[in-house]
Amino acid sequence: MEIILRNIHKQGYSPDISSYITEGGYKALxxxxxxxxxxxxxxxxxxxxxxxxxxxxxxxxxxxxxxNAEEYPKYVVCNxxxxxxxxxxxxxxxxxxxxxxxEAMAICGRIIGSTQGIIYIRGEYFDAYEILKKxxxxxxxxxxxxxxxxxxxxxxxxxxxxxxGAYVCGEETALLxxxxxxxxxxxxxxxxxxxxxxxxxxxxxxxxxxxxxxPEIVLKGGEWFxxxxxxxxxGTKLYCLxxxxxxxxxxxLPTGTPxxxxxxxxxxxxxxxxxxxxxxxxxxxxxxDRELSVNMDYPSVAKAGSALGSGAVIVINDTHCMVDxxxxxxxxxAHESCGMCTPCREGTKRAKEMLTGITQGSGELxxxxxxxxxRKVMYDTSRCGLGQSALNAVVSAIEKFRxxxxxxxxxxxxxxxxxxx
Amino acid sequence: xxxxLEQIFASCKVERKELIPLLQEIQEKLGYLSDxxxxxxxxxLHIPPSAVYGVATFYNQFRFVPAGKHPLKICLGTACHIQGxxxxxxxxxxxxxxxxxxxxxxHEFSLDRVACVGCCALAPVIIDKKTVYPRMxxxxxxxxLALLKEENAHGRLPTNEP
Numbered sequence: 001m002e003i004i005l006r007n008i009h010k011q012g013y014s015p016d017i018s019s020y021i022t023e024g025g026y027k028a029l030x031x032x033x034x035x036x037x038x039x040x041x042x043x044x045x046x047x048x049x050x051x052x053x054x055x056x057x058x059x060x061x062x063x064x065x066x067x068n069a070e071e072y073p074k075y076v077v078c079n080x081x082x083x084x085x086x087x088x089x090x091x092x093x094x095x096x097x098x099x100x101x102x103e104a105m106a107i108c109g110r111i112i113g114s115t116q117g118i119i120y121i122r123g124e125y126f127d128a129y130e131i132l133k134k135x136x137x138x139x140x141x142x143x144x145x146x147x148x149x150x151x152x153x154x155x156x157x158x159x160x161x162x163x164x165g166a167y168v169c170g171e172e173t174a175l176l177x178x179x180x181x182x183x184x185x186x187x188x189x190x191x192x193x194x195x196x197x198x199x200x201x202x203x204x205x206x207x208x209x210x211x212x213x214x215p216e217i218v219l220k221g222g223e224w225f226x227x228x229x230x231x232x233x234x235g236t237k238l239y240c241l242x243x244x245x246x247x248x249x250x251x252x253l254p255t256g257t258p259x260x261x262x263x264x265x266x267x268x269x270x271x272x273x274x275x276x277x278x279x280x281x282x283x284x285x286x287x288x289d290r291e292l293s294v295n296m297d298y299p300s301v302a303k304a305g306s307a308l309g310s311g312a313v314i315v316i317n318d319t320h321c322m323v324d325x326x327x328x329x330x331x332x333x334a335h336e337s338c339g340m341c342t343p344c345r346e347g348t349k350r351a352k353e354m355l356t357g358i359t360q361g362s363g364e365l366x367x368x369x370x371x372x373x374x375r376k377v378m379y380d381t382s383r384c385g386l387g388q389s390a391l392n393a394v395v396s397a398i399e400k401f402r403x404x405x406x407x408x409x410x411x412x413x414x415x416x417x418x419x420x421x
Numbered sequence: 422x423x424x425x426l427e428q429i430f431a432s433c434k435v436e437r438k439e440l441i442p443l444l445q446e447i448q449e450k451l452g453y454l455s456d457x458x459x460x461x462x463x464x465x466l467h468i469p470p471s472a473v474y475g476v477a478t479f480y481n482q483f484r485f486v487p488a489g490k491h492p493l494k495i496c497l498g499t500a501c502h503i504q505g506x507x508x509x510x511x512x513x514x515x516x517x518x519x520x521x522x523x524x525x526x527x528h529e530f531s532l533d534r535v536a537c538v539g540c541c542a543l544a545p546v547i548i549d550k551k552t553v554y555p556r557m558x559x560x561x562x563x564x565x566l567a568l569l570k571e572e573n574a575h576g577r578l579p580t581n582e583p
Contacts, residue, residue, distance in 0.1 A: 085498035085537035123482050124538050126551045165481030181440035183479040242500035242541035249542045
């Protein structure tokens with residue numbers, strides 16, 4: 001069951017507009033021009049699609065808020081700043097089926113009443129940028145974008161904006177500040193971007209994968225979509241498998257596919273003996289072999305104490321030291337914290353210091369409790385998801401592999417010989 | 422003002438939101454952001470130089486010293502870390518005889534660490550401009566460098582296998 005990668009996996013499929021049209025591309029946009037935006041909106045709501053960037057916010061509700069906002073101009077912004085370590089799904093969509101994204105954005109524009117779309121694309125994605133640039137020109141030539149699309153009164157343009165390398169810009173309000181030429185630092189919410197977004201105008205901001213579901217929902221109806229996968233967060237999900245796995249890559253499967261099936265049947269099994277899995281990138285919590293039966297949908301992974309996030313499934317085998325990996329996670333967040341709010345700026349730095357100390361034999365047992373408290377404070381008081389989730393991986397590693405941490409602290413050594421003494 | 426900057430400014434609107442694309446273009450032309458270039462950008466956009474410097478230093482993409490002819494980046498993201506990127510970094514530092522964040526004395530290579538470039542299925546990776554070298558090992562590091570050095574010496578292109 002593939003919705004997003006359905007074209008990509010067809011033999012001879014290319015990112016060209018002709019390939020997309022042959023496979024029925026832009027039919028959904030054509031159809032959208034014949035019905036009222038309100039009707040399209042009710043289909044999106046009926047589909048129960050939730051955001052695939054990590055926050056799992058209902059897309060229909062977001063678009064309804066933007067649709068109802070009465071200020072103009074309105075904007076459609078696509079978050080293509082894929083930066084969560086272990087995530088490489090949006091890149092595949094943009095490089096291999098760029099028109100799917102463009103069509104979806106135009107439909108979004110039609111629904112909320114916007115004539116301008118912006119794709120904020122990760123700076124390192126050179127190929128995706130060039131491919132999208134060409135795709136926009138081709139779509140304009142064929143009247144799928146630009147003024148009076150397909151002879152209707154609806155006009156919609158898309159421009160590309162290259163990110164400059166900041167993980168925090170994956171957070172929607174930091175992304176908007178970055179688009180405005182500022183440092184990417186998150187804003188206080190509310191007001192939400194649906195009312196006060198890009199240049200303080202109503203903005204529908206969605207992840208690439210979320211948007212890529214839209215054309216099929218328009219063609220086949222919200223009810224069809226709502227019956228795929230797990231009922232609470234239906235549809236499919238792109239899972240990015242990496243780490244100690246035989247067949248790393250992107251797999252599109254119905255939501256709710258058990259983690260064990262993803263690793264075994266699709267990933268070809270774990271290389272060596274499984275130790276831990278991060279189901280949603282470094283901002284999620286570690287799962288162990290006892291939790292492999294978890295269904296990979298947003299509510300189920302949350303119930304298991306972790307998060308599905310962007311779907312970055314990172315597999316770790318028993319040749320790895322969890323203290324070392326936890327330290328690496330803290331280094332990442334200490335570097336990427338935008339510095340706007342104190343709990344995150346200081347918390348990520350202190351966590352990195354503590355973990356570095358533990359790996360170098362100067363750690364203290366009390367740090368383990370302190371880190372747990374810090375995670376709670378940072379969750380409660382950080383402005384955005386970065387600070388709120390920065391210590392998830394570390395604290396879950398301490399909870400699930402406490403003996404490894406204690407060994408590093410008490411015996412001042414790493415049994416696997418990975419941490420420098 | 423340096424000449425290439427004038428060309429860039431000529432095609433840029435005087436709007437604050439143009440700052441990041443403007444800095445990207447300057448860096449593409451000059452290879453880095455010099456103090457003078459940042460001051461010129463500030464003057465052009467009518468914003469304080471501190472605002473330009475603040476934005477430029479906030480983002481990882483911008484650099485303030487010229488990069489080497491081959492700006493090598495080693496991914497230390499989680500997936501690459503699990504596949505041994507630390508060893509790749511150590512091998513590269515040893516081979517180039519510089520630490521990450523520095524440039525070789527002959528300006529042929531610069532070495533930087535990056536956190537995840539979105540090619541985790543190819544981990545661990547080294548990036549040279551737009552070329553991705555997949556599934557690196559310390560031994561392959563030597564091979565890649567030998568290839569690039571040969572290119573530097575003879576102007577030959579390395580085989581690109583992203």
